[in-house]
Amino acid sequence: MLDPTKVIHTARQGHYPADWQVFPSKSRLGCAIGIAIFLLCFGIVFGSSLGIAVTSGLEISSFRLETFNIASPHIDGPGLVAALVVAGLFLLAAVWIVRGSLLEGHSLLVLLPEGVVECYRGQKDKIAHLSFNMVQKMDMDKQITVRGDTEDRTSSSTDYWFNVYYRENRYVKWNIHDCYGDPIVIGGNIIAAFEHYQRQQMQQK
Secondary structure, three states, X not given: OOOHHHHHHHHHHOOOOOOOEEEEOOOOHHHHHHHHHHHHHHHHHHHHHHHHHHHOOOOHHHOOHHHOOXXXXXXOOHHHHHHHHHHHHHHHHHHHHHHHXXXXXXXXXXXXXXXXXXXXXXXXXXXXXXXXXXXXXXXXXXXXXXXXXXXXXXXXXXEXXXXXXXXXXXXXXXXXXXXXXXXXXHHHXXXXXXXXXXXXXXXXX
């Protein structure tokens, strides 16, 4: 039987068996900090502009830069409140992005000959594990999501997961997080390990 907590502890110590495959999270903190700084700067500029507009008694929908006195812009009263609220929201978004990246950096995926153990975002109380001896069938699946904006620009993202069918007729969707590297490569390694385990069990019978 797998002991998920012990597996994660052993993998983090670095002294694990040679037949284990350990996938630590790839750091994306630099990218997260860059996005956070951009959000903070944008929030300050936008919040200040909004505060000046409100203070000047302008309608936001018809706000124009030339409609107020550029030589002595000022913010007070409701304008100051509006500026602080907007800047605060952007600050919260920036903190949320950096915090999420820091937590994701503590993720760890361990592939063993008899199963998989994952500690996502360092949540030791929510360690997930998959024991191959309990699985009847497992395959990899994906979903591509396409998003568009008002300027006819599109972007897409792909989510990968395992369809896991247990022997007791139970189904589980096991997500493959991309913080460990290419999900196709990670998923392929897990499928290969599962098929190898099945072949070994057949030979023993």
